[in-house]
Amino acid sequence: MSIQNWTFLIVGITFLLYIIIAVRSRAKNTSDFYVAHGQVSPLANGLATAADWMSAASFIGMAGLISFLGKDGAVYLMGWTGGYVLLALLLAPYLRKFGKFTVPDFIGDRYYSQTARLIAVVCAIFISFTYVSGQMRGVGIVFSRFLNVSIEMGVLIGMGIVFFYAVLGGMKGITYTQVAQYCILIFAFLVPAIFISIMLTGNVIPQLGFGSKVADGTYLLDKLDKLSVELGFNQYTSGNKSMVDVFFITAALMVGTAGLPHVIVRFFTVPNVRDARKSAGYALLFIAILYTTAPAVAAFARINMIETISNQEYESAPSWFKNWEQTGLIKFDDKNKDGKMQYLNSDANEVTVDRDIIVLANPEIAQLPNWVVGLVAAGGLAAALSTAAGLLLVISTAVAHDLFKKTLRPDLSEKQELRAARIAAACAVLVAGYFGINPPDYVAQVVAFAFGLAAASFFPAILLGIFSKRVNKEGAISGMVVGLLFTSIYIVYFKFWYPESNTPDNWFFGISPEGIGTLGMLINFVVTLVVTRFTPEPEQRIKDLVESIRTP
């Protein structure tokens, strides 16, 4: 069977599966819709959290990014996993004990203030929209490359599926489809990785193959270092970025991960505090399976790519090369007219490869069977759709619960609130789809925003809300506002206003806009604590609330 038929078959089966699950887990009330009635088992929640968290960026983008960054790719590997330690130890158990529906719920109640709640709502909606447009775009790209439909059509199909299970099932529907999506995406990621590991190093486990010897008897990473240096690149195993910047980016991604509302809200869905802790452990375990495979895939792909294209005749280039060339994501320009492809880190370079195609092209580069290619396409879709659904739910909850029920119309009945939540989810799908089809140029740029803002706003406010009884609303609100303003202005300045000055010389202490959220977070902490010192203590009932969430 051809690649296209396999893809149709596998993607079709997975979509059917999502729809069946959605029909079987309809939401009956707002508690079902927001938090799956708090009755999800820790194992299921761990699987769902892993799928929720691992987006198109983790599945499609990350290994390619690492492949081009070498050692510096560690900022993503450590940054996007280390946050779970913070989440499991510092936030999840206490938020579960608090036992409401959303992050703005906690901020609003703990800081006894509608203003604080509103700031939290605005941040949650902004972060989630930023993120969700990227997912829809990912869906469109997978469709257009493997199923030969236009990107627009791809986005529409993806929207239809998400619409169906998010609007119908709410958190309940999303949770169980995410469990299925995790299984599909991890299988799709591991199969090609294992195949390639065996082919290159003879080792079945990619994590070990990564450190093994290749056919000519040298270690894989040593060979890769040597090849990289020959082509004028830095050694693969040594970094390019300054240590300060690596430090700040890693910290911003870790803290940002712990502060992302769609991740936090997953821990409201388990029955009790014990289960919240346990499911955070499961979630990171399931995430780690992909995240420890990704650097191996990155190194394998790098070595395969260099060997297949460097100094080879263009005429005899493999078919995947020509296929991707048609999409414009691989470009070849025979500058010296010798008919061979020179891949170099200098002006004489003739081949440009878009890093986003590495994972998708990997099975073809390694000449794996056609069904593996179809499987990878289904895995990419599972990753994008599961994350998109989780984000859309946060948006609809923020609008229906935090904005309508808690702020504008407290007299809303249970039934009306559920209807409002469904309508909000439906609108959010439409807006996300619009941005998927007409992506603002800056989609890639604003991802730094999502993490930076989560780090600079939510994380300190929630952490201090649990670990300090003294911190009051004046402190928390001014901390969030200053942290947010500082981080946004820094990112907007370098990314939008003066992109030409976005170089290490102009950065504050050498910190790039990607890492500035860490500094924003520190500023938030300082401002909160200082303002709190000079303003009145919170009432006794707030102290009792803090006391009560500290024990299970």
Next chain:
Amino acid sequence: MSEKSSAYWRSNLKYLAILLSIWALVSFGAGIVFSDQLDKIRLSGFKLGFWFAQQGSIFVFVILIFVYVILMNRLDNKYELNED
């Protein structure tokens, strides 16, 4: 604040301090600040600093969470703070 819950909270804070120190040591320490020095040591095909940055730290993160789960379950039982 009751005697019992403040003792429980102090133990919790002690666990957090220890586990988060290890967390910072493997990621920011071994993976970033001391990574270049550790690269001089080899672990079969890996330079040690590189390994910590791209794989080792992630394994440690997973272990840390499960250790915390076990410690806290014990603590809950000791202070009889079990829900349902």
